[in-house]
Every structure is written in C-alpha cells, then in structure tokens.
Amino acid sequence: MGAVEQVKLIRPDDRREGQMTPGVRREQAASTDRSWAGHVTTEAGVVSGWHHHGDYESHIYVVSGALRLESGPGGQDMVEAQPGDFVFVPPHTVHREGNPSSAEATVVVVRAGTGETVFNVDGPDAT
Numbered sequence: 001m002g003a004v005e006q007v008k009l010i011r012p013d014d015r016r017e018g019q020m021t022p023g024v025r026r027e028q029a030a031s032t033d034r035s036w037a038g039h040v041t042t043e044a045g046v047v048s049g050w051h052h053h054g055d056y057e058s059h060i061y062v063v064s065g066a067l068r069l070e071s072g073p074g075g076q077d078m079v080e081a082q083p084g085d086f087v088f089v090p091p092h093t094v095h096r097e098g099n100p101s102s103a104e105a106t107v108v109v110v111r112a113g114t115g116e117t118v119f120n121v122d123g124p125d126a127t
Contacts, residue, residue: 015039019118023048024097026109026118036111042067044105047098050075051120056113058089065105071095075124094124 010029018026018038023046027039036056042048042065060067060081067081071093080100081087089095091113099105111117 012039019116021049021051021118021120031117034112034114036109036117038109040107040109042097042099042105042107044099044102048096049120050094050096050123051118052092052094053089053111053117054113054115054119055091056111056115056117057091058087059110059112060087060089061085061108062087063106063108065099065103066101067105067107068098068100069095070098071124073125094121096124 008030015027015029015038018028018036018040020026023042025041028036029039030037044065047068062081062083062085064083067085067087069079069081069087069089071077071089075096079087
C-alpha cells in the first residue's frame, strides 16, 4: 500500500497564481499529476488570449458575471454561460474566454488529464 493522502482544506489565501493567459487571472487551488482545480477571474468586457489545455478536459462552473467561450474553426463556435451554468471543454480545444457582462466574472475550473495545463497560441487555428 502506498502513501496515504490526507484531506486538505484550501482557503482563498492558500491559492497561488496559476499559469497565465492574457486577460484571465488563474489561481491554483489544487494540482496533482492527474488534475488541476482553481478559481479564475476575468474583468468586465475583457477577452483572453487564445489557448488550450493539452491533454486536460476542463469542467467550468460560472459563479458570477458571464462567460463567453469561442472555439472551433476561425473561432466561430460560441457558447455563453451565466451563473449556475457548467461548460465542458474537451482536451486540445483551442479557445478563448471573454466576459461580456459589466461586472467581474468568476468561475471555478476543474481539469482532468496529464502534462502541462496551459498552452498559449496565436489563434483559433493554431495548436
């Protein structure tokens, strides 16, 4: 039997800055070799840079504000999520997120996968 992990409480002050993409602020709450969880904020009216999360799938829960996620060829596919909505992003999906609301957007993100968690790219057709 391997080492026994203990339950951990992660308070807001315990989070640390996560990998950055222009336009969003990621705070890492927990990270293992198979998952990542964090708190992400986007200022009102801001759109992030294009990026993907490699082998990770992302599960996003919108807490406040709004989330507009663009993906697909030329960035033409779009979903808009409000507080209480979940958004699923498959591995290797190049996307960018924006906050079309007039208040800061807050989301909780949980990722499952392996490897690097953030790859910033030049556009929606880049990998």
